[in-house]
Amino acid sequence: MTPLVSKETRTILTRRIKGFLDEFFHNKIGLVGLALLFMFVGTAIFAPWLSPYDPITAPRVAGKFAVPSWLTVFPQYKEYSSTMEVRPYWEVNETSEYANIQWGRSLVVNVNMSEEPKQGTVTLTADFSYLYNMPPEAFTLSFDLSTHNITNLWYSTKISLTNPQNNSTLIWSEPYTDQNMQSSVNAESTDYWLLRKLGYLDPTTTNIATLIFPQPTKGNYTLTFELSFRPTEDATSAGATLAIKNALFYIPGRSHGILGTDFLGTDVWTQLVHGTRISLVIGLLAAAISTSIGVLLGVLAGYSGGAVDETLMRLVDILICLPVLPLLLILVKLFGKNVFYIVLFIALFGWTGLSRVIRSQVLSIREAAFVESAVAAGAGRYYVMIKHIVPNVFPIALASLVLSVPGAILAEAGLSFLGFGDPRVPTWGKMLNYAFGHGAFENFAWWWTVPPGLAITLISLTFVFMGYAIDEIVNPRLRRRR
């Protein structure tokens, strides 16, 4: 098998590449670009390890518009609580003689009255301390309640929260029932219907967190779970089994993580880190496609001449006059918001400038002696194009490849910002779109708007710097000037 390139060619190629790298590593701007590129590629590769959450399911991790947690070192943010998750450890406070309580995977209350059924109460309490002098935005109590084997017994459940001033506030209740049930309780402090059901009829009461947590809010709070039961009329024996599982008292924080949270309470840092991946992929892919088209058509037009050249250049004339962004928007609307279509469309509008430059280069290379001798030796058209023309326009194509990455990244960011990005992938443009549309300004959430914008800027500058350096090395006109 003959090798793809002869030994001589390989030597020349190696020397050229060595010379190129040598010059590149002495170019300060290029090195800065390279360092930034390494940073972004590293971030993209290690994104799952750098960010603690999944960007697709995007779990709520704190309150809305939570500030970055490192801000709490400043005095005005000192009292911004971080997210609190309390798993209540129930203590038995008051119990009826008929009830017995078992601790296992869950808390089980067995009621058994065989002789003389009576009324009774079981009260369980759990303490936790709140460390901040600022009331929380909201809180949620969630647990699974299941009851079995109910015989001749009515029972009701009631949960209240007692603050350090010893005021007890009802946060959840269930009226008397004699049915077996399996329910997942989720008592939110801002749940309108729950508040009305509990009897907070004052329409200004929309969040009982403000009622429960008075200034100063620091101190010990007690969660009280009250189970009352009474037998049905003329029952001779009664009994029931109640189980409470997975109890969790959750206070969404006002501060969270490295970059706070957005309007849904999801982590901004996660979105930012994962946005690196998609930006790099979109930029490089679109640039590669558009550069390939540009080189292919430029070489074809320049070397063929005649009707092919005329047709292609008129096509370029027309494409340059088309309004690109409106067309991109309409195409995305038509074909669906899919990231691969977006890349393809961006690439299809991006090759025109390069093909003109390549064509003019090819026009001069075509006249060179080595091409003429190749043709005289009987080389075919396509052989000459691939073996002699393309290697000579390769440096320009490389510079153009790098320099067209920022354009593609900015185009995709613009599309996403207008709400025409792929909804399934986390991109920086989409972050800015949500920030613009969902109150980042009104809440002054700079941690949500500034980082993605700076990231887009930096990743474009990375390629601008590198392209600038490569251009200076490979572009003969610029080279002479140095």
Place this chain on the structure above:
Amino acid sequence: MREYIIKRIAVAIIVLYVIASLNFMIFQVFAPVDPTATILDPNFTYDMRQQLLQDYGLLEPIYLRYVKYIRNMFTWNFGYSFDSRKPIIEELSWRVPNSVLLLGVSLIGTVMLGISVGVFAGARRKSAADVIAVGAGLFADGVPTFFIQMMALLFFSYLMFLWFGFQVFPARGLTSVPAPTNPFAYMADVAWHLAMPALTLILSAFGGWALYTRNMIVEALTQDYVVTARAKGLSERTVLYRHAFRSVLPPISTMIAMSVPGIFTGAMITEYIFTWPGVGSWYIAGLNSGNFPVVQSVLFIYAILMLIANLIADLLYGVLDPRIRVGFRR
């Protein structure tokens, strides 16, 4: 001269034809819109629907509709907007001037700022001013327009209001509500509203210009004719402006033509951010609400504006460089 005009007109007609055909393909062939689909009246019978479709001309064969569509587009017959029920041409007549105002001011501002910074930096090569100008230019080239605008909006409209109780620049719209009746006050009001969109657009677009001009000036200042001019004892000012600057103007005007699409793109997002009542924000609203007559006519108008801007840039090229003036015989 005649050849040039014919070529220009041919390109213009082809571009408009391509856009119009694309519109037809998208909205009549690929994703046809049934205008009767939104009518939910129970008394709306099949016959009435057929009658309505007949009136709209939707029952005709597709090639006939295509011919009619192209004819309508080229005779400014754009139909009616779905939401306002007004003729599109009527709404365009007040929206297009708004867009042209924003576009014109930002294009002129970008050109002037970009060339000034470029010449300034190029004449002081390797000085601190040059390094700063190149850095600022590169940064402005990389930062997305909408990010600069969001930051400006956050700072001048929201934070200023939070801290001092007033907005340096208003956040949205063309005029205050209600608009002042005095014509001078009205103009001042529009200028006040125009300031932030136009300035941010200029700020984000001037970078490429400054870098390009700077490189051209640096190169021109090493040329023989500059050395000759200096040897003649001309002042550095004269050398810079009369000799070096004159010679770099033609390639710069090519840049105008090249940067026109970018400015158009930027202006569209700008209109969206600042709720500027131009064609760009109308287009995005139309796309989002499925108002297709608006979308297709605005796309057509955009193509026309692009063609005009390209033509102006081309003619400017001739004015600046007499050798390639249109119709000049070598």
